[in-house]
Amino acid sequence: MTYIGIDVSKDTFVVAYSPEKNSKTRTFKNTTRGIHEFIRTISKDEHHCVMEATGNYSALLVYLLSEAGITTSLENPLKVKNFARAMLSTVKTDEIDARLIALYGEKMNPALYRLRSDAILTLKQKRTVIRQLKKQLIATRNLKGSMEVLPFFDAKCKKSIEKTIAFLEKQVKDLEEDLSSLARSEYKKQMDLLTSVKGIGVTLAAALIMATGGFTYFDNAKQLTRHLGLSPTYQQSGTSVNFKGHINRNGDSSLRSQLYVAACSSLRCNTECRACYDRLRSNGKPGKVAIIAVANKLIRQAFAVVTQEKLYVDGYVSSKK
Template identity: 80%
Template sequence: MTYIGIDVSKATFVVAYSSAKTGRTKTFKNTVKGVREFIRTISATEHHCVLEATGNYSALLVYLLSEARITVSLENPLKIKNFARAMLSVTKTDEIDARLIALYGERMQPVPYKLRSDSILILKQKRTVLRQLKKQLVATRNLKGSLEVLPSFDPECKKTIEKTIVFLEKQIKAMEEKITSLAQGEYKKQMDLLTSIKGIGVTLAAALIVATGGFTYFDNAKQLTRYLGLSPTYQQSGTSVNVKGHINRNGDSNLRSQLYVAAFSSLRYNTECKACFERLRSNGKPGKVAVVAVANKLVRQAFAVVTQGKPYVDGFKSERQ
């Protein structure tokens, strides 16, 4: 298998057909025509394409490569960046980056990317819009608050801001209802299983389904917690460094915040989560650390009920330890 490195930008993408310095590179337009022109230069049985996850810029390329049955890996840019540091790379151009990505593929042999279903793509777009609407609502409310302390608040400005707040609140409510409706329609069984867990509501359940592709992207709960950025970090070196750091904070910060809030709710109603929190607090752990641990437990419970296809039973203890 020959690994092909691809450096993607908004208008074009550069392809390195090998990692060798003398290897051929070529630039294609990041359009349907350009991608199909590139696909004609490679073989589904001989080539494995590797590229960084660059948001919407790489979406078309990944989709058309997957449709053509060509193996493609979509890697976290941080992995490529750290790999470049390990290779002591000091020069950065699109061609060099493409060759570096090809070399990364040869050395690391990344797993193939699983193309998201249409329903997951739609849900993801709606969640992105919802997140931005909420940010705009917070900003507008803050603006109102900053103007209210002035000696004179212009009535016209106040009316405009209040109308904007009402509009944003309606849009947010409508978008949340659409997300819930779509998730219930496409993933009803998973939604029912997830919401059987005390502490997980329909909004969080839908967010988990989007993040995991219907729980198909991960083999176990540990992989999922690491992806969500809830895994604790640890640094140890010799006798001078022995530090238990913060969580790794990778992945979707919005979903991580939702899990953190859900963890507080679960302390009242979820027997296992409450026991976990109390045990850690009695062992002297800070409150925030204990809450993060509870969020991790919620993720493990969510992964368990969906993969096993059984609703959550509060207080149930598995015989497997």
């Protein structure tokens, strides 16, 4: 299998057909036509394409490669960056980056990318738009508040701001209802199981389904916790370095925030989460550290109910020794 490195940008992508220093590279337009032109230059039996996850810029390329049956890997840019450091790379151009990615594929043998379903892609789009609209809504409300303290608030400006706020509120409400409806129609069983966990509501349940592809991307809860950036870090070396750091924070910061809020709410209604929190606090752990531990417990509970296909029973104690 020959690894092909692809460096993706908004308008174009550079392809390195070999990691060798003087190997040829080609540049294609990042459009449907350009991608099909690139696909005609490779074979699904001989080539393995590797690229960094660059958000929406790489989405069409990954989608069309997967549809064409081309083996594809989509890697965390941090992994490639650290690999470049290990290789003592000092020059950065699109061509060099593409060759470096090809070398990364050859040396690291990255995992295959599993194409997201249309439902997951649609849910993610709605979630992204909702998040951006909420930011605009907060900014507009803050603008209104800052104008109201002035000696004189122009009536026309006030009316314009209030209309914008009302419009944004309606758009957010409609999209949230649409997202909830789509999640329940496409993943009804999983939504019912997840929302049975005390502390997990419809919004968080839908976000977990999006992050896990319907709980198909991960084999266990520990992998999911690491992916979401909630795993504690630890450093030990010799006698001088030995300390526990913060959580790894590698995943979706918005979903982490949702889990943190859900963990706080679960203390009022989830027996196991409350017991976990009280135990850690009694052992002298700071409040935020205990809340993060509760968020991890929520993830384990969510993973358990979905994989075992059983509704959550608050306070249930397993009979297994």
